[in-house]
Amino acid sequence: MNAAGQPARTRIQREKRDLILEAALDVFSQQGYRGATIDQIAEAAGMSKPNLLYYFRSKDAIYQALIHGLLDVWLAPLRELDSVGDPLVELRAYIRRKLEMARDFPRESRLFANEILQGAPHIMALLEGELKPLVDEKADIVKGWIRAGKIASVDPWHLIFSIWATTQHYADFDTQVRVVLGPLKGGDGRFEDAARFLEGLFLDGLRPRA
Amino acid sequence: MNAAGQPARTRIQREKRDLILEAALDVFSQQGYRGATIDQIAEAAGMSKPNLLYYFRSKDAIYQALIHGLLDVWLAPLRELDSVGDPLVELRAYIRRKLEMARDFPRESRLFANEILQGAPHIMALLEGELKPLVDEKADIVKGWIRAGKIASVDPWHLIFSIWATTQHYADFDTQVRVVLGPLKGGDGRFEDAARFLEGLFLDGLRPRA
DNA sequence: CGCATTTTTTACCGATTGGACAAACGGTAG
């Protein structure tokens, strides 16, 4: 009997499948789908290639399981965006949550970045079926805030894009960020600097305050 | 004699090399370095694989020539950022130039995004030797503007990051942008919408103006 | 223990990859 059948029956199967997905996240997020090899993932998971293929029937099956299991986590910060409460506070909290995601889950961020860069061949259906409705729903909330005069009149979709772009940048372009900022002096200064800057930018922009 | 020697002597060599680089930009920007194959590039360039290898000694040589030749173009908008003139006008112009680059050269943007995502293995030296000094120089200009009270007191490096992130997002994540925004109604509305939003964001932020 | 089931390893396969190489082609000057 093959363990690659959907429901993970035994304890070992659950554990090994998790181990493989963890290793696959490492490799796929660094090399992209085509750049990654089963051998690399197997080695990162501490097992042989045929052994890995005992738990997942193919490279594609690993990738699918990985990216499908991650989308919910990835969209969680946006899901939390609520219409009650002060809009500026809500948006600031959303920006901070996304920035925390970029800090705590950079591999996940790079995995999605790679996927979208290649034209989202594996998750196009998910983008249309899950992402777009969610974004539209949250855009409606933003529109409500604008109508109520709580925030400036801006395009809600582009606002969401800009929050995505600026926060994920710190995960996806981490290499470049490190080169430009140089070696960090100590502590988690980098994160707080970015958070402070983004909050200032999104709240008040660059125009000098009197 | 092999044409892969650095200086392109004949007219045909210059033309064919350009043709190959153009095709390579197509393929590399869509598939990434490892995902691209010499065969794909050769076919896109309308020649056989051995013929292509007559003009470039290896896949890596194509990639190197491509990415090195592109860095200057890519950094041109930042180079134009000048200390004279109104800071807010200068920054707005820079944002618009970068956005135009994302619109007119999306393949170049994705090529760099892919490269940085993989940890910049081919251009790390260039990032340190060219990109970082340039960014530091421009950061000094921004600092001068802040000292003069011309713009709000923000971190210059994170400001540059945010401009890069928001503008390049429209090239790198084009697939996602298209899904979320749906089919465009007509004309080049998308670009103008993004430009208007970003200008508003960077100038005044989201806080409602009285 | 003995037996059945699950897990792991060894050996292997066909396809694709980057690349080498020599033969063949084509224009041009003598």
Next chain:
DNA sequence: CTACCGTTTGTCCAATCGGTAAAAAATGCG
């Protein structure tokens, strides 16, 4: 015509790829 030059093609190769098959080893269980 011929010799020579840069160019192009056809053929081949070793390495690597995703994946399979079957034997061997662990493991769970009465």
